[in-house]
Amino acid sequence: MTMPKPSRRAFVLGFGAAVTVSLIGIAGGAEPPGNSVYQLRLPLTDQDGQAFDLASGRGQPVLVSMFYTSCRMTCPMIISTIQQTVRALAPADRERMRVLMISFDPARDTVAALKRTAEERGCDTHWTLARTDEASTRKIAAVLGVQYRRLADGDFSHSSIISLLDADGRIAARSGVVGSVDPDLVQALRRQLMVHH
Amino acid sequence: MQGRTESRQRWPVVFLALYVGSGLAADYATLPGGRFESVLPQGRAPAVSVPVQIAPYALRTTPVTSGEFLAFVTAHPEWRRGQVPAVFADEGYLADWRSPLELGAADAADRPQTRVSWFAARAFCESEGARLPTWLEWEYAASADETRGDARADPQWRQRILAWYGRPTASLLPRVGGAANAYGVRDLHGLVWEWVDDFNALFIAEDSRTQGDSDTLRFCGAGAISILDRESYAVLMRVALLSSLSAADTTGNLGFRCARSVDANRP
Numbered sequence A: 001m002t003m004p005k006p007s008r009r010a011f012v013l014g015f016g017a018a019v020t021v022s023l024i025g026i027a028g029g030a031e032p033p034g035n036s037v038y039q040l041r042l043p044l045t046d047q048d049g050q051a052f053d054l055a056s057g058r059g060q061p062v063l064v065s066m067f068y069t070s071c072r073m074t075c076p077m078i079i080s081t082i083q084q085t086v087r088a089l090a091p092a093d094r095e096r097m098r099v100l101m102i103s104f105d106p107a108r109d110t111v112a113a114l115k116r117t118a119e120e121r122g123c124d125t126h127w128t129l130a131r132t133d134e135a136s137t138r139k140i141a142a143v144l145g146v147q148y149r150r151l152a153d154g155d156f157s158h159s160s161i162i163s164l165l166d167a168d169g170r171i172a173a174r175s176g177v178v179g180s181v182d183p184d185l186v187q188a189l190r191r192q193l194m195v196h197h
Numbered sequence B: 001m002q003g004r005t006e007s008r009q010r011w012p013v014v015f016l017a018l019y020v021g022s023g024l025a026a027d028y029a030t031l032p033g034g035r036f037e038s039v040l041p042q043g044r045a046p047a048v049s050v051p052v053q054i055a056p057y058a059l060r061t062t063p064v065t066s067g068e069f070l071a072f073v074t075a076h077p078e079w080r081r082g083q084v085p086a087v088f089a090d091e092g093y094l095a096d097w098r099s100p101l102e103l104g105a106a107d108a109a110d111r112p113q114t115r116v117s118w119f120a121a122r123a124f125c126e127s128e129g130a131r132l133p134t135w136l137e138w139e140y141a142a143s144a145d146e147t148r149g150d151a152r153a154d155p156q157w158r159q160r161i162l163a164w165y166g167r168p169t170a171s172l173l174p175r176v177g178g179a180a181n182a183y184g185v186r187d188l189h190g191l192v193w194e195w196v197d198d199f200n201a202l203f204i205a206e207d208s209r210t211q212g213d214s215d216t217l218r219f220c221g222a223g224a225i226s227i228l229d230r231e232s233y234a235v236l237m238r239v240a241l242l243s244s245l246s247a248a249d250t251t252g253n254l255g256f257r258c259a260r261s262v263d264a265n266r267p
Helices: A008-029 A074-087 A111-120 A134-144 A183-195 B066-075 B118-127 B134-142 B156-165 B211-216 B233-243
Strands: A044-046 A052-054 A062-066 A098-103 A126-130 A149-150 A156-159 A162-165 A171-176 B011-017 B025-032 B035-038 B052-054 B058-059 B259-261
Touching: A044 A111, A044 A171, A062 A074, A062 A134, A074 A098, A074 A162, A074 A183, A098 A134, A134 B118, A134 B211, A149 B211, B025 B134, B035 B134, B052 B134, B058 B134, B066 B118, B134 B233, B156 B233
Parallel strands: A062 A098, A098 A126
Antiparallel strands: A044 A052, A044 A126, A062 A162, A149 A156, A162 A171, B011 B025, B025 B058, B035 B052, B058 B259
16 A cells, blocks of 8 residues: 555645644744743633633733622722723734633632633623632732732731733733722723734 | 740750751751730731630741852843842842842851842742741741740740840841740841741831820721830831731841741641
8 A cells, every 4th residue: 555645725724734834833822921920820710710821811902900709898909890891992903812810719619610700690601700720829829919818717918919911921011900990900901902913 | 955944845846857958957946836916906906805816837047148149040041130120129139149049248148138029029939949937927936035936925035035126237147047946946036037928917107195086097907007016126126027018029137037837737
């Protein structure tokens, strides 16, 4: 039996794959910059139980913040503040960015709890609510400059910071404004969407 | 022991742990843990003390030395100066070394390694199967003097540790291996500042007398820490320093030691 010659079609497919691979290489495969949050290899699980790595956000701007689902005060406000921030963008631009919320409370924030909060708070498909282990939670908070502590009764005290990551995971803007839209954050987000058009 | 006899004397139980990667042995002491009242409130109401339960743990008897850190970066090239991404360590990282694999001074090997970031300190501890201590574990160990598990109520002891903070930092840090406290742990006071795992949990309200609505907005749940025991200046200075740091920061007098959890059910 002889090996069939590679057909033209197979070659074209192969070339297409090679081009795709090299494009991925430019957009996300190469080592992220030294000051990128994506230097952190952080295993996360989303509200649908899917495992992913923090660095998979690479290639588009991401708004990232931290929360916990049993929080009744600031955390719902952070979520609605981000929703208002995204709504300030042109509809086409909203499609080209993502929102990532990471839980402080991996012990209680199960996948089901994340899912419930996503539904209750009207988080659309651009939102990822995620959890990781205790040590990784400390690490991601450390790179984002978020302070938090567990209180004796199991609740958390934490700072409310919304960070904008650029397409390579560098912190392009940080906002501590909760309860209203921070115009500086919106402007920074528009700038990122323009750069990566 | 000099005169004073305390029930704590069955401690310390010191054991040797194999220091992976260098052939050196790192000394860890086991601490019993138990009910502990931190200077930092642990409850919802910031002015009320809530004692916490600290599980038994093991703590390095001395801060990590430059010699030990050199062995670590030799075995882990990704943590050498010049290799570490900026997000994990600032430009001051190991800046006092002559080169990425050469200490700054010939006799630096048994002096505490400073100029390390939280990420680097953590990576070192992971490399010997350990972790950074939590703030409560550090504070608990640092509450002991040579004979008492908790010497904090003694004004003389307070004065003694406070005196160190008034001294200017020497260009070359002293060697590790000061007097052991009641748990067998050394150099918790008087040598260097130390990273803790939850350094970013120690935030303090700008003005701890106000616990109004603005705090509730900024900090979900209770307000930020307010200080319970205002006499503990020395320990509070540590809290103030740690709470001001970012995880990539390095400074000339900030070092670290490692801790391990101990299974209480084991003999």
